[in-house]
Amino acid sequence: MTSLDSLAELFRQADAFVISNHDFKTQGLVMSAVIPAKNLVSLGRSLCAGGYSLLDISTLEASEGFLLTYHFDNINQPGRLAVRLLAPTGKPVVPSLCDVFQGAEWHERESRDFYGVVFDGNPNPLPLLLAEDFDGSPPLRKNPKDLAPLSALGLFGQPQSVDPAWEAYVNPPAKESSPKAEKQA
Amino acid sequence: MNNLNFINPFSVREDPGSSVGDLYTQNFSRHAKTGTVILNLGPQHPSTHGVLRVIVELEGEYVIRAEPVLGYLHRMHEKMAEVKTPWQFIPNMGRVDYLHPVAWNWAQVGACERLAGLEVPERAEYLRVISCELNRIASHLMWWGAFVMDLGGVTPILYAFEEREKINDILQIITGSRLTISYFRFGGVSADIDERFVRLTREFIPYLRERLKMYKALVTDNVILRRRLEDIGPMGVDICQRYGATGPVLRAAGLPRDVRRDIPYGVYPKLDFAIPAGPSDDCFGRYLVRLFEVETSLNIVEQALNELPDGPVKMDKAPKANWKLPAGETYFAVEGARGQIGVHLVSDGGKTPYRLKLRAPSFCNLSLFAEAAKGVLLADAIAILGSLDLVIPEVDR
Numbered sequence: 360m361t362s363l364d365s366l367a368e369l370f371r372q373a374d375a376f377v378i379s380n381h382d383f384k385t386q387g388l389v390m391s392a393v394i395p396a397k398n399l400v401s402l403g404r405s406l407c408a409g410g411y412s413l414l415d416i417s418t419l420e421a422s423e424g425f426l427l428t429y430h431f432d433n434i435n436q437p438g439r440l441a442v443r444l445l446a447p448t449g450k451p452v453v454p455s456l457c458d459v460f461q462g463a464e465w466h467e468r469e470s471r472d473f474y475g476v477v478f479d480g481n482p483n484p485l486p487l488l489l490a491e492d493f494d495g496s497p498p499l500r501k502n503p504k505d506l507a508p509l510s511a512l513g514l515f516g517q518p519q520s521v522d523p524a525w526e527a528y529v530n531p532p533a534k535e536s537s538p539k540a541e542k543q544a
Numbered sequence: 545m546n547n548l549n550f551i552n553p554f555s556v557r558e559d560p561g562s563s564v565g566d567l568y569t570q571n572f573s574r575h576a577k578t579g580t581v582i583l584n585l586g587p588q589h590p591s592t593h594g595v596l597r598v599i600v601e602l603e604g605e606y607v608i609r610a611e612p613v614l615g616y617l618h619r620m621h622e623k624m625a626e627v628k629t630p631w632q633f634i635p636n637m638g639r640v641d642y643l644h645p646v647a648w649n650w651a652q653v654g655a656c657e658r659l660a661g662l663e664v665p666e667r668a669e670y671l672r673v674i675s676c677e678l679n680r681i682a683s684h685l686m687w688w689g690a691f692v693m694d695l696g697g698v699t700p701i702l703y704a705f706e707e708r709e710k711i712n713d714i715l716q717i718i719t720g721s722r723l724t725i726s727y728f729r730f731g732g733v734s735a736d737i738d739e740r741f742v743r744l745t746r747e748f749i750p751y752l753r754e755r756l757k758m759y760k761a762l763v764t765d766n767v768i769l770r771r772r773l774e775d776i777g778p779m780g781v782d783i784c785q786r787y788g789a790t791g792p793v794l795r796a797a798g799l800p801r802d803v804r805r806d807i808p809y810g811v812y813p814k815l816d817f818a819i820p821a822g823p824s825d826d827c828f829g830r831y832l833v834r835l836f837e838v839e840t841s842l843n844i845v846e847q848a849l850n851e852l853p854d855g856p857v858k859m860d861k862a863p864k865a866n867w868k869l870p871a872g873e874t875y876f877a878v879e880g881a882r883g884q885i886g887v888h889l890v891s892d893g894g895k896t897p898y899r900l901k902l903r904a905p906s907f908c909n910l911s912l913f914a915e916a917a918k919g920v921l922l923a924d925a926i927a928i929l930g931s932l933d934l935v936i937p938e939v940d941r
Contacts, residue, residue, distance in 0.1 A: 385658050387807075387875035412785040414908075417888045417901035428888065430875060430903070434785050434799060437806040439875060462787035465614075465911045473623075483571075488615040488940055491567040498623055507892040513872035514890070 366390055366440065367519065369405050373398040376525035381516035383439075391428075391441035391516060393525065396453045399429075399444060403459040406442075410435045413456070416466035418474045420499060422506040423529060424448045425476050426514070429456070443514075445528075446476055455480035473497050568613045572599045580608060583922075587616045591694040591926045594936030596910075600917070600925065607925050610917040612910055617940040625900035630656050630730070631865045633900075638724030640902065641938040643683040646676045646715075647880035649728040652900075654809060655876035655887040656730055659869055667855040668732040669811045673848045675715060675727055676878075677841040678745070681752070682711040683881035684834045684841075687933045691831070692763055694930040695772050700763050707755065710748055717741045730867065732858030745849060749842050756839065764835065773828035777916050777928035780825050787912035791883025791905050792837065793932060796829035798822045803879040814851070817844050827931040834933070868895060882906050882933050904938040 363380075370378045370392040381388040394402060403413075414430040425446040432439050446453050455478040456463040467478040468487035475497040478484070486493065500506055509529055565573070565582075573582055586597035595616035601609040621640055625633050630652075637652050638645035650672060657664065664672075689704030712722040718735050719727040727733055763769055784794045794801050800821040804812040820836045823829055871893035877886040883905025890899040909932045917925040 385661060386873060387658065387877070407785070410785070413788045414884070414886060415788075415888070415901065415903040417899070419890060419899045430886070430888065432884075434781065434794070434801060437801070439807075439877075441875070460786055460788070461915065462789075462908055462911050465907065483611075485567065485571060486615070488618040490615065498620070507898055511871060511892050512890050512898060 363390060369402065369409075370394065371520075372405075373402040375520075376522040377515055377518050378520050379516035379518045386516060387439060388441050388516070389438045391443060391514075393443045393445065393515075396444045396446065399442070399454050399456060400459060402442065403429075403456050406431055406440075407459050409433070411440070413460040413462055413466070414439070416463065416470055418470045418476060419512075420474065420506060421512070422503070422508045425451050425474055426509060427453060427470065427476065451476040452479055454478070455482075457481055474499065568597075568611070569599060572601070572609075572611055575609070576601050577603070577608070579603070587613075591930065593690060593930075593934055596934065596936050596939070598913070598925075598929070600922065602922060605921050605923075607917050607920055607922055610914050610925065612913055614910075614940055617937045619937070619941065621941045622900055622902060625897055627896060629865065629867070629896055630869060631863070631867060633897075634728065635724070635726045638721075638726050639937065640904070640941060641880065641882075641885075641906075641935045642723055643686055643935050644679055644881040645723070645725040646672075646679040646719075646727060647878050647885055649726060650676060650810075651876060651878045651880075651885045651887045651902075653728040653730055654878060655874055655889040656869060658876050659872055659874045659889055659891060660730075660863075662731045662863070663859060664732055665856050665859055666811070666853050667736075668857045668859075670848050670852045671718070671733050671737060671857060672728065672810055673812065673815070674737075674745070674845050674852075675718065675725075675733070677844045677848070678711050678715060679725070680881045681838050681841045681845075682708045682715075684838050685711075687834060687881070688759070688763075688831075691930040691933075692769070694926055695769065697763065697766075697769065700759070703755070703759070707752060710744075710751075714741060714744045714748065717744075729858060729862060731862035732856070736857045742849065745845065749846055752842060753839070756835070759835070764831075770828065772923075772927055773831055773931070774824075774826060776827045776924045777920065777931060778824075778826045779912065779916055783912055783915060787915075788908040789883070789912055790908065791880070791933075792830050792833045793883065793909050795819065795821055796833045797825040803877050803884050807877060809876075809878060811848075815844055815847050817847075827927050830931045830933075866895075868893065869897060877903075880905055882935065882938070883909060902941055904941060906932070906934045906936075906938045907941075910934055910939055 373394045375392040375394045377393040379391050410433050411431040412434050414432050417428045419426040427444045429442045467481050470476045472489045581602045583600050587595040597613040599611045600607050621636050637648035640648050685704045685707050689701030692700040716722050719725045781797045784797050798821050800819040802819045817840050820833050869891040873890045875888050877884050886903030888901035892898040
């Protein structure tokens with residue numbers, strides 16, 4: 360069993376912006392972290408070695424960009440985790456986790472189909488659920504007014520630590536550019 | 545429109561860079577060895593249980609590579625969830641997995657209840673367990689019949705359907721439907737059980753226990769079935785972990801992981817039931833785990849009926865159709881017949897959920913097929929595919 364302290368340590372090693380505790384009863388998570396995309400694969404390796412398995416990748420469209428939530432659960436001692444990445448709206452490219460969890464391939468292709476997020480290193484980046492000859496844009500929210508800011512979604516539970524840089528990024532002091540629906544690459 | 549030059553499955557390809565077939569076939573052929581045959585199994589194939597397509601590369605009768613192609617039944621349930629209120633979305637869940645709709649009902653309704661902090665009356669919790677377990681039995685029986693039919697035994701599915709009809713008759717009394725059930729409501733269930741429900745269920749439990757003995761004698765102990773399943777398609781803990789496989793596939797690998805026990809919901813902690821682990825990680829192990837689970841579910845239904853408390857089946861002031869979810873995030877999982885069903889729900893406090901992600905167990909279980917089918921006989925690949933218990937609408941959502 361990976362204790363909560365050692366999990367927090369793992370997240371800190373991955374330079375997490377935010378590490379939060381959650382109320383399992385209402386939120387179904389024990390802990391979550393927002394990490395920089397470049398550290399995903401190394402964190403995935405540590406989690407894999409600790410007996411974690413990838414449940415799913417849930418992509419969320421917010422006004423700051425695409426928030427990818429990777430849900431993990433331990434196969435020996437249940438305790439669900441969420442590892443989150445933020446991919447910018449203009450060029451959503453994140454590393455692929457297929458080297459560590461081969462099951463990630465389909466989850467990543469699904470996310471690419473419906474959100475246009477590109478997973479760098481996916482071995483088989485073909486459309487998964489969309490038709491092969493479909494060449495429209497992903498079904499994103501067209502009106503920027505429909506996009507909620509991350510802070511309005513109650514995603515971060517009870518934060519243990521918050522990086523000031525993240526705070527500044529999520530709550531920018533002044534103007535906000537309007538994100539546009541991206542054409543699928 | 546793409547070209548429709550389907551590849552002739554009986555011709556040996558001379559040129560590995562050939563451009564026949566659609567995008568998937570072409571992409572698949574690019575890595576093919578010379579002298580092998582590329583075969584499209586499906587999307588219309590009796591053993592793919594719906595419209596699944598699998599491209600395989602064959603050397604003689606052996607599968608060298610396989611790749612499932614999905615999306616033929618994609619109905620964008622997740623996008624629909626963003627434009628429907630939680631209430632309006634309940635009927636969608638029965639359509640995601642038509643064999644175990646009650647578990648999907650539970651996953652969505654449970655997620656909303658967790659987020660809003662609703663308390664469900666105890667009687668309703670028991671009714672949820674009873675309906676979910678009866679439905680699980682129906683799902684496992686349906687799988688059993690279809691799986692044995694894939695292997696060439698046509699008779700058992702007729703027995704399985706007879707049993708399944710009885711369960712449908714029982715579930716129809718409280719849910720009003722036989723296939724795409726929407727029985728759950730926020731804060732309870734839609735209807736209470738009656739005399740007839742109890743009588744039919746009480747008759748059904750000993751009846752099925754007797755029939756299971758016949759199944760064992762007729763099918764499980766059959767030497768041909770054993771040869772088709774034993775030592776075929778071993779899937780250990782390692783491959784399950786890498787692909788996120790859950791449910792009977794993981795339990796057959798030897799890990800007693802079951803959401804009903806691990807992350808208890810409803811009244812499962814009050815009920816006494818066994819979680820099988822093993823005995824073997826091959827096709828036969830997965831077969832035995834499911835048959836064992838039928839017995840387990842019968843025990844659960846029996847206990848729940850005996851301990852059923854009196855009371856209302858819906859909370860006071862249960863949410864109405866115009867109910868709004870509070871802002872926040874939750875992940876709620878239940879144990880479906882095929883594994884862990886997960887609902888990731890994010891709400892911004894608006895009329896409709898901001899995001900609803902459905903985690904389908906078949907999706908993850910099917911993703912390991914490509915690796916598991918490497919190097920096996922084509923007939924064994926069909927056995928492996930069947931032993932995963934796939935429901936394609938759930939894979940494609």
